[in-house]
Every structure is written in structure tokens, then in C-alpha cells.
Amino acid sequence: xxxxxxxxxxxxxxxxxxxxxxxxxxxxxxxxxxxxxxxxxxxxxxxxxxxxxxxxxxxxxxxxxxxxxxxxxxxxxxxxxxxxxxxxxxxxxxxxxxxxxxxxxxxxxxxxxxxxxxxxxxxxxxxxxxxxxxxxxxxxxxxxxxxxxxxxxxxxxxxxxxxxxxxxxxxxxxxxxxxxxxxxxxxxxxxxxxxxxxxxxxxxxxxxxxxxxxxxxxxxxxxxxxxxxxxxxxxxxxxxxxxxxxxxxxxxxxxxxxxxxxxxxxxxxxxxxxxxxxxxxxxxxxxxxxxxxxxxxxxxxxxxxxxxxxxxxxxxxxxxxxxxxxxxxxxxxxxxxxxxxxxxxxxxxxxxxxxxxxxxxxxxxxxxxxxxxxxxxxxxxxxxxxxxxxxxxxxxxxxxxxxxxxxxxxxxxxxxxxxxxxxxxxxxxxxxxxxxxxxxxxxxxxxxxxxxxxxxxxxxxxxxxxxxxxxxxxxxxxxxxxxxxxxxxxxxxxxxxxxxxxxxxxxxxxxxxxxxxxxxxxxxxxxxxxxxxxxxxxxxxxxxxxxxxxxxxxxxxxxxxxxxxxxxxxxxxxxxxxxxxxxxxxxxxxxxxxxxxxxxxxxxxxxxxxxxx
Amino acid sequence: xxxxxxxxxxxxxxxxxxxxxxxxxxxxxxxxxxxxxxxxxxxxxxxxxxxxxxxxxxxxxxxxxxxxxxxxxxxxxxxxxxxxxxxxxxxxxxxxxxxxxxxxxxxxxxxxxxxxxxxxxxxxxxxxxxxxxxxxxxxxxxxxxxxxxxxxxxxxxxxxxxxxxxxxxxxxxxxxxxxxxxxxxxxxxxxxxxxxxxxxxxxxxxxxxxxxxxxxxxxxxxxxxxxxxxxxxxxxxxxxxxxxxxxxxxxxxxxxx
Numbered sequence: 001x002x003x004x005x006x007x008x009x010x011x012x013x014x015x016x017x018x019x020x021x022x023x024x025x026x027x028x029x030x031x032x033x034x035x036x037x038x039x040x041x042x043x044x045x046x047x048x049x050x051x052x053x054x055x056x057x058x059x060x061x062x063x064x065x066x067x068x069x070x071x072x073x074x075x076x077x078x079x080x081x082x083x084x085x086x087x088x089x090x091x092x093x094x095x096x097x098x099x100x101x102x103x104x105x106x107x108x109x110x111x112x113x114x115x116x117x118x119x120x121x122x123x124x125x126x127x128x129x130x131x132x133x134x135x136x137x138x139x140x141x142x143x144x145x146x147x148x149x150x151x152x153x154x155x156x157x158x159x160x161x162x163x164x165x166x167x168x169x170x171x172x173x174x175x176x177x178x179x180x181x182x183x184x185x186x187x188x189x190x191x192x193x194x195x196x197x198x199x200x201x202x203x204x205x206x207x208x209x210x211x212x213x214x215x216x217x218x219x220x221x222x223x224x225x226x227x228x229x230x231x232x233x234x235x236x237x238x239x240x241x242x243x244x245x246x247x248x249x250x251x252x253x254x255x256x257x258x259x260x261x262x263x264x265x266x267x268x269x270x271x272x273x274x275x276x277x278x279x280x281x282x283x284x285x286x287x288x289x290x291x292x293x294x295x296x297x298x299x300x301x302x303x304x305x306x307x308x309x310x311x312x313x314x315x316x317x318x319x320x321x322x323x324x325x326x327x328x329x330x331x332x333x334x335x336x337x338x339x340x341x342x343x344x345x346x347x348x349x350x351x352x353x354x355x356x357x358x359x360x361x362x363x364x365x366x367x368x369x370x371x372x373x374x375x376x377x378x379x380x381x382x383x384x385x386x387x388x389x390x391x392x393x394x395x396x397x398x399x400x401x402x403x404x405x406x407x408x409x410x411x412x413x414x415x416x417x418x419x420x421x422x423x424x425x426x427x428x429x430x431x432x433x434x435x436x437x438x439x440x441x442x443x444x445x446x447x448x449x450x451x452x453x454x455x456x457x458x459x460x461x462x463x464x465x466x467x468x469x470x471x472x473x474x475x476x477x478x479x480x481x482x483x484x485x486x487x488x489x490x491x492x493x494x495x496x497x498x499x500x501x502x503x504x505x506x507x508x509x510x511x512x513x514x515x516x517x518x519x520x521x522x523x524x525x526x527x528x529x530x531x532x533x534x535x536x537x538x539x540x541x542x543x544x545x546x547x548x549x550x551x552x553x554x555x556x557x558x559x560x561x562x563x564x565x566x567x568x569x570x571x572x573x574x575x576x577x578x579x580x581x582x583x584x585x586x587x588x589x590x591x592x593x594x595x596x597x598x599x600x601x602x603x604x605x606x607x608x609x610x611x612x613x
Numbered sequence: 614x615x616x617x618x619x620x621x622x623x624x625x626x627x628x629x630x631x632x633x634x635x636x637x638x639x640x641x642x643x644x645x646x647x648x649x650x651x652x653x654x655x656x657x658x659x660x661x662x663x664x665x666x667x668x669x670x671x672x673x674x675x676x677x678x679x680x681x682x683x684x685x686x687x688x689x690x691x692x693x694x695x696x697x698x699x700x701x702x703x704x705x706x707x708x709x710x711x712x713x714x715x716x717x718x719x720x721x722x723x724x725x726x727x728x729x730x731x732x733x734x735x736x737x738x739x740x741x742x743x744x745x746x747x748x749x750x751x752x753x754x755x756x757x758x759x760x761x762x763x764x765x766x767x768x769x770x771x772x773x774x775x776x777x778x779x780x781x782x783x784x785x786x787x788x789x790x791x792x793x794x795x796x797x798x799x800x801x802x803x804x805x806x807x808x809x810x811x812x813x814x815x816x817x818x819x820x821x822x823x824x825x826x827x828x829x830x831x832x833x834x835x836x837x838x839x840x841x842x843x844x845x846x847x848x849x850x851x852x853x854x855x856x857x858x859x860x861x862x863x864x865x866x867x868x869x870x
Contacts, residue, residue, distance in 0.1 A: 051779030228783040242781040437808045493858045500854065504847040513808045515736065515819050515835035517843045518727075520658045525646045529639045536635035543628035561639070569646065 385414020454495025
């Protein structure tokens, strides 16, 4: 019986963990094959955005997320489509998108201004009300002004994306625009040369086209130069720089290779607008080969891998698996006898799949960025949850179901939090100069995050012990309990060691790079608070001056201290480390703090006499 | 009846005092952090950390309530006393006792180095325009009423300041200043970069900022004779903690039953 259930959960784990494969078949069956194959070929072509080479799917998802908050969109028939399909169609058939509600605002006034029924509004409405948004920037209502600013930023990203793959004039195609322009320059040049040879004034008519196009291109270039990090650059130059389609047209001595890449992009756009999928795929194949010749095979393969990573979406998968593991383990805790054991085994299997999925995601990001696993708030959340889950997994056999549940809860919560962080750093951006050092990033940040995961795991474990005591009325079994306290104590020692090492390495980094060991910056204070709090809990336990219950309460409250150090100080927005300023997070932060505080207080309420034994 | 000395050591080495100090320090740090948004990091450090007693907060509650607190310096001093007294009272002469001493004494040394650096460290900034040389270190903001400066025994000349961007973005990859240090007749070239400072004549120069579109660089200049103390104590404390925990959790258990 137990074996049967274990088999079923292995199958289910494989199904969710690798459902990418199954989903691929389903999607292929649902969409016309040519259409499907086309957009998966086109999604992985490398481009450059904000200084990083990435597949079109990543660049498009970033731009779409800036405008609409999501990395996919719903087409006119209500079907969800990928960001790469969006960007190609937007370049090829812009009219199709005029009336789709792709832009998002959280401000009710802007929603009303746009005539939207909910949070989403259309490009048509945006164009009509553009002036009103600019006017809104000067509003005294700071919230409204900020909402206008973010709406305009979204509109900007959108308009850059709409001409990213091929610059074209209205009523023309990118290919025709490029051909006309190159012809016009040739005509003008020939005219200037022959005029000089024949000693006459050059004819205005023959220069007019080149000059008027040049004027427009220069204006576009000026506009683009103002927002270098929002552009999608498609043409690689020999020196490692990249050009947008408009700036490639303007480049004086464009090389044949660069011109070919520019024109191939333009051709694919034309193919799509004339629904010629076969030709588009053929051109995409040629373009891929040209890219390989230009930026190297390694960079092209990396972009393709990143595209695979985008499709596979290991973090969403991991979250589902963690949730399943947690629920099964909870069932195991509530059930008795044989059923309890079976459920625990199934939970363990799901947990293993979840962990594998998250591990793959973290390593994939490290490969893509060529960086240590933690580079910003987003990745710190994912990494810390991962660390806690690994600790839970390792101690699962010794510590029992509670350790698994705490690990699954930490892993799942981290992924849920990361997936719901709006507009923040999942774009794997380049590191600014201060942080551009893999050695120090690894030494300081990764170590400190390992410390945080120990604190959180101990905190979740203590909370669960307190809750399971309160909810299931399970008396503290003597023998089990002793082991439990020993494990939780060991976890705290682990986290003290790592938070101390990580924080002090930060001090050494700062002293080495800026000449100050400690600056009382909010983030440094937060890290210090964790060390002090964990130190207090360890001393209190070792020196026997608190009861087991108070010790549990201290562990549970450790979560509040760690959450403050990690997120709370970011919300203050002061100092050096305020890297991921979050304005909307206060509410969730407060909920977490209140819940954890209540749990800690619950531990301090003395139990009824008969339950103590 | 204990003698006065034994009694004093007993109080100073009390475990409750240890835990109280740790929690109090955490609370003080939290309170100080909350103030940083209002009065700034430097003022907070001056008022609550580098002081023995202080009044909290800067804007009184309900217009008149201010709570008197012990400041960071008092906590640090008390912690050193607590550590030394505990060591005197409890430590046994065995391997564990050795590691215990190593960890706690180096924590005491870390706190002490905070006091030492407070008195011995000099930190300032130098603003140098391209092609010019200066030996003036500003020890406070130039706009302050009592603008304090200091003269170096040598001059620093800025040859060129450079910003290196990631291709295809406006995100800086590195900032660097090519400088020459003019010491009497000799002139030595150096490059100060982010994460890569230059040391000369007891001073260390760090890339801090720039002005006028990169025509002027701002370096911070630090003279810190006790620089090595925290590095040393942190290393020893870590090694000691590692040894303590390792022997505690990974030692072979004697056969039970």
C-alpha cells in the first residue's frame, strides 16, 4: 500500500516537475504547428538590453512587465501568449495591439482617465491621454504624480519595444525603410560627387530624401540616448557594443555583417506581417548563424539556454511542489499510524522534486549572469529559501516531519515572495561599480544569507512546534523533544556562525574598499541585530536562564528580527544598502510581524497542567 | 560572606547580565535605525552610538516625552567588563576553555578597537580637478561653518578620471582615477579604482565620487593606524566559534546505554 502511494507521488512529482515536456506537446497540438515553431525559434535570438546579452524572450518580458506588470499577455481571443510573440507581432502588425488592454495601473484615477473598467487600459487610450499624464507629473498629490510617472515609463518601454526589431516609418516596412534610406544616401553621395566633377550646384531634389530621413533618424537617436537602459539593441558591433535598429541605420561606416543582421531582422518582421512563417523561420536560421559569427557560439548558446530557462520556469514549478509537500506533511501530522507514515513519505518525495527544481533555477541564474547566487533582493530571497529548504531536507530524517514542513514552508514562501515582487530585479541586470566584484559578493552576501536561512528555519520550526502544540494538542513527547531542542540549538549556532562571518566580511570589504569597517548603515544595523538576538538566544539557553518555552519564543521572534534586517530596513530607504526599495511591501511585512509576534507570545502562555505530561 | 571583590565579579559576570546586554544592544540598534530617516546616519551615530548616555527620540513623543538611555559606548564598555569577568570566573583550563577565551576575548578586542579607532582614525575627502595637484584633506563638509582641513606631507595630482560603462547601458562598471603622488622631487603614478584603493605614506586613498562630468574626482583619504585590529579579532572569533561548535556537534559520542 505504502509503496503504491510512493509510486503515485513520484509520478505526480515528475508530472509537475517536468510538465514542461508535456505542456509542450499540448501547446503544439493546440496551436498551428508553423506558428508555434516560429515563435519558439524567434524567442531565443540574442539581443542586448541594459548592458546584458539575453534572448528576445527576456528582453520582451522585461519591457512588457514594465508596461503591464506581467510577462505574458492575452490576445484578442483571450488566449495567453508569450512576450516574444508580443514583441514580434508588435513590430510587424502594430494595429493589432491598439485596442488590447496591455497597460496596467494601480491608481484608480488613472484608470478612470483611461476609461478602463479595471486596472488595464489600451494603447489607444494611452495615446489620447498622453498630455494629461505629463500634466499629472506636476500634481500636488504625490501618489497620483508617481502613478503618472510609472504610466509614462511603461509607455516609453512600449514605444521602444514597438520599433526595436526593425525601425520603420508609418505606411512602410522596416525592410523598405532601410532600403530607401541606403538608396537615398547613395543617390545623394553620387549627386554630390558628380556635381563637384561637373562644377555645378548639387540638385536639391536629389538630396532631399536623404536629408529629411537623416533629420528624423537623428531625432530618434537623441531620444534613444536619453534612455539607454530601456532600449533593446539588436546589432552587435565588433568591439562588443550593440546598436539599436535606428542607430545602426545612422552608423556612418556600417560593416556588411552589421548591415546583414539589421536587414535580416527587418526581413523577419516583413515575413510575419505577410504571414509567411516558412520564410521567417528560414531567415531566423540564417540570422542565428550570422549572430554566431559575430558574437561567438558561446553567447548564442547562452541566450538559447536562458530562453529555455524562461519557458521552464523552475520557480513556479518549485512553489507548486513545495505547497504539495507541505500539505501532505501536514496531513501526515494529523493522521495516525500507517496513513501518517505513507503521507510523510509522499511529502518527502514531493519535497525532493521541489528542491531539485529550485536548485536548477538557482544554478541556471548563476550560469546566465556569471555571478554568485545572490546579487539583489530577488535572488537573496530565492537563495535564502533554498538554503533553509536544504537544511530542512538534510535534517528531515533525524528531526522528523516538522523539519520537512519548516523546510518546505521556507522554500515555498521564498518562491512565492520572489514571484510576487512587482517591478523588481528579476531582469538579472548588470552590477554597478561598487558591487562589481564576484569575490566579495560571494564571500559577504552568500555567507550572510546562509546565516539568515538558519535563523528563519529555526524560527519556522519553533513556530510550528508552538502551533502544533496549540492546535493538535500534542503533548511534548520527552524523548523527541530533547532531540528537537538539540537540533534547533544546533541550527542557531549555525546561523550565528554564518551571520557573524558574513557581517564581519562585509566590514572587511567596506574597510578594504572604502576605508571604514562599520558605518551604522541601516542594513549593517539589521545584520548586527540578528547577531545580537541569536547570540542572546544561545547564551540564554546555554547558561540555563530561560525555560524551554521562552527559548522557543525567542527563536520564533528571531523571524521578526531577520525580516526587519532583510526587508524592513529597505523600506526605510536610507543608506548604502537600500538596493531594493519596496514601497508596497509594508502591508505584508506588518502581517508577518504581527503573526510571528502572536506566535511568540503564545509560547509564553503556560499550558494546562494535564498537558505538560 | 563574600568579599567585595568576589561580589563585584559575581555581578559583572552574571549570565543574566550577559543576555540583558545582548538584548539591550539589539533594542538600542533598532531604536537608532528608526531615527536614521529623520536625522541622518551621522547624527544618529553621534547621538546614540558614540555616547554613554542619550535621550531618545530626537522628536519627543507627544511633544515632551524623552526616554533616557545608555548609549552605545556604555554598552560596549559593559560588554567588555562582562566578558572579562565571566572569563575570570568561569573558564577552565582545557581545550574548550581555550576556544571560549579566544572567541570572547576577540569580541572584546573588536569592541575595544571601536573605542581605539574613535580616537586614532582620521578620515577626510580630497577634491582634485584634472591636471591640478593638492595636499588638502577636508575633514568636514566644505559648506560647514568651521571647515576643518589638514595638510598632507605630499601632493596628489589627478591625471584623468574615467567612467567605464557596461556596453549598451548607462550602468557603470567601474570608476577610476589615474593619479600621480608628488613627494618632493619624485612623482609616482597610481590608479585608484572602485574596490582597489591606493596606499601611500600611512594614508589610503579610495575612489569616492566625481564632479563636473568627470573633470574632477573625489577621493576619500583615511589614516587608520589601528586598521588591523578588527580584521584580526574577527578572524580569531570566527575560527574559535567554528572550533567550539564543531567540537560540540560533531564529536564522537561515547557509547550510550
